[in-house]
Amino acid sequence: MSADHAIPYVKIWGVLLAALFISLIIGAITTHPAAIALIFAIAVAKAALVVTYFMHMKFEARWILLTMGGTALIPVIFWLGVAPDVVLVFGEMDEYPRVPVAMAADAASADAAPDPDKGKGIYEGYCKACHQADGTGQIAGSAMAADFTDGVRLQKTDAELLESISNGSTGDIGVMPGWAASLSEAQRRHVLAFIRQEFGP
Numbered sequence: 001m002s003a004d005h006a007i008p009y010v011k012i013w014g015v016l017l018a019a020l021f022i023s024l025i026i027g028a029i030t031t032h033p034a035a036i037a038l039i040f041a042i043a044v045a046k047a048a049l050v051v052t053y054f055m056h057m058k059f060e061a062r063w064i065l066l067t068m069g070g071t072a073l074i075p076v077i078f079w080l081g082v083a084p085d086v087v088l089v090f091g092e093m094d095e096y097p098r099v100p101v102a103m104a105a106d107a108a109s110a111d112a113a114p115d116p117d118k119g120k121g122i123y124e125g126y127c128k129a130c131h132q133a134d135g136t137g138q139i140a141g142s143a144m145a146a147d148f149t150d151g152v153r154l155q156k157t158d159a160e161l162l163e164s165i166s167n168g169s170t171g172d173i174g175v176m177p178g179w180a181a182s183l184s185e186a187q188r189r190h191v192l193a194f195i196r197q198e199f200g201p
């Protein structure tokens with residue numbers, strides 16, 4: 001107890017507060033790298049003050065480790081939680097579109113009639129990883145994408161579905177990116193024709 005009182009807590013708190021304001025002012029004036037480095041240096045000095053005077057390292061090291069260790073674990077847990085999905089979905093996307101497919105060759109036939117046979121390959125290359133070969137959008141029982149076989153989804157009009165395919169769509173299951181940047185309009189019509197033929201009523 002008496003040792004605690006020997007430490008000028010209020011003064012140190014004042015120093016911390018002053019350091020905070022100095023950092024804020026520097027940050028408001030400039031974002032020059034040197035200024036950022038200075039702000040970080042001040043932060044480290046502040047942390048050192050806190051650790052030295054306020055954290056009772058000597059007596060409570062176990063609790064401090066527990067708190068900090070627990071916090072450090074959170075990103076690990078988060079990573080472990082999402083990694084299976086990322087690996088399952090994107091790991092299976094051998095043909096996940098990195099490069100837009102030959103749109104030029106296709107441009108000439110932009111107004112060609114939608115052809116499910118042409119859509120099949122597109123579906124396999126671009127859509128199957130999420131929507132699955134059976135169109136249910138389920139991987140190991142969990143929904144990754146819209147279920148085309150639910151009897152409801154494909155009741156939307158061509159215009160509505162093409163809008164979603166082109167510009168993306170967000171719903172309860174999640175987000176689908178738009179495909180206008182990687183598939184030409186004709187390709188988007190072909191793949192929709194394939195989806196209707198394959199999974200529609």
Ligand code: HEC
Pocket residue numbers: 122123126127128129130131144145146153156160161164165169170171172173174175176177179183191192
């Ligand atoms: C990264 C996973 C993923 C990929 C790849 C994907 N989708 Fe989707 N798709 C989704 C999700 C999630 C939804 C549900 C979004 C919603 O409910 O609006 C969806 C919904 C849809 C819908 C229904 C949209 C609506 O308006 O209800 C259509 C049609 C569709 N996708 C077509 C495609 C086509 C065609 C491709 C390939 C070119 C494709 N999707 C690739 C995840 C994906």
